[in-house]
Amino acid sequence: MSAANSQDTLSNKKLHSFLSWVEEKNPGEIEFIQAVRELSEVVIPYIQENPRYEKMKILDRMVEPERIIIFRVPWMDDKGNYHVNRGYRVQMNSALGPYKGGLRFHPSVNLSILKFLAFEQTFKNSLTTLPLGSGKGGSDFDPKAKSDAEVMRFCQSFMTELSRHIGSSSDVPAGDIGVGTREIGYMFGHYRRLINRFEGVFTGKSLKWGGSYIRPEATGYGCVYFSDEVLSHHQNGLAGKEAIISGSGNVAQYTAEKLIELKAKVLTLSDSQGYIYDPDGIDTEKLSFVKDLKNLRRGRIREDAEKYPRSQFVAGRRPWEVPCDLAYPSATQNELNLEDAKELLKNKCLGVFEGANMPVTLEATSYLQEHGVIFAPGKASNAGGVATSGLEMSQNSQRLSWKREEVDKYLRSIMINIHKECVLYGPRTHKGVVNYLRGANIAGFVKVAEAMLEQGLT
Ligand code: NDP
Secondary structure, eight states, rough: HHHHHHHHHHHHHHHHHHHHHHHHHTTHHHHHHHHHHHHHHHHHHHHSSSHHHTTTHHHEEEEETSSSEEEEEEOOTTTSEEEEEEEEEEEEEEESSSSSEEEEOOOOOOOHHHHHHHHHHHHHHTTSSSSSSSEEESSSSOOOOOHHHHHHHHHHHHHHHHHOOOTTTTTTOBTTTBBBBHHHHHHHHHHHHHOOOOOOOOOSOOOOGTTOOHHHHHHHHHHHHHHHHHHTTTTTSSTOOOOOOOOOOOHHHHHHHHHHHTTTTEEEETTTTTTEEEOOOHHHHHHHHHIIIISSSSOOOOHHHHOOOTOEEEEEEOOGGSOOOOOEEHHHHOOOOOBHHHHHHHHHHHHHOSSSSSSSSHHHHHHHHHTTTEEEEEHHHHHHHHHHHHHHHHHHHHOOOOHHHHHHHHHHHHHHHHHHHHHHHBBBOOSSBBHHHHHHHHHHHHHHHHHHHHOOOO
16 A cells, blocks of 8 residues: 555544544534534645644644533514524634624524534634634524514623623624624624623624724625636636526625626526526616615515516525526525536536535535536635624724725735635646635634644643
């Protein structure tokens, strides 16, 4: 057996026993185990080449959250009925800075989902090169079809407990699915009242009271900036490309906006009920209808097809069946599976750029990579949101507000730098495409690992 083969066998054994140990310790946590598997497949062989990480049990410590807080959230609806939901905050890793990561309000929220998101956040935040630790939180509360007053009462109750565990230097939450400017406003307002301090404890705040320019746009814009870098690196470009996007929330809207600006044609958007396909392309005017529909009227995406005769609504399906050059899954985890990946390849899709967190299943990811489709993992391609949150924290500390162009320039340079890091650690595959999955995982891992080594046994 050659030295390389015996190294591979050793790595496989280590991977297998490590994952068995993680599964045993976290029974039934499917999404969390999936996220750990995705990273470990790449990082364990790297650790074999760098044994100091193994001796100090760096990866074993990384998969164990520093702290998890679970709490009851009682609240009252407009009719006076009592309700109770469960609140969470997973404080994953603070080796690089205060815990940082969003809050998600969605009925599917459970510990496994939040641990996977917090784990992903560790490496994503590291890739930004900003001083950000990792965390994630939220609740199984569903803000859909609730009145503003109900959402406010829920947010206040949620914050009554969470306020004991966060702070501008310890843990700084932001938004995620179901948590936008409205929810952040209610939570921040209640925090300020409870703590009697106006401090930068949230990011994604309104511009009127401490928010940053470009933060709402940052995840979507950043994802497009990243894909622009990727395409140029592979001697290609965005202009004239046909793109499909899933979701119609924050990430999807601003991905569409930047793609339109950079002259790509956006064909689809979706929500949990189905997708719209507009063969003429969704232009700026149509996109502003969607923004108004989703952000202000809190309507459904099918209404787009009611307004624009050429737009078709396809109920109960996801957009991956629509032929495209580029795909931007920007709704939720595991929304693009192996069958979808096959469909994308059949339609000659060039690249898949994760706007959401882990929207592509492990099988689909491997399939895309094996067949030479560029795959950009969310921890790299959607890191623009948290990077701009980091910039919001800096502005809050300085008690300054930077100009829109200044923040946008920073965002773009951070995405370019993340791309460089991915290329550095992710050699081209046999199909001549950079292995962004490997690059992002190793580059993200190394920085946190080094910080943990230097800080001793924590
Ligand atoms: P929003 O709540 O603004 O939008 C979510 C969108 O996804 C909505 O269109 C929603 O449809 C759809 N969606 C949610 N759950 C499902 C589901 N189970 N099946 C089908 N569609 C679904 O969230 P964001 O845009 O902020 O977040 C989207 C993704 O991006 C998430 O994975 C999030 O973690 C990730 N992300 C977000 C960042 C940010 O800055 N906001 C930063 C980095 C990553 P419906 O309205 O019908 O529920």
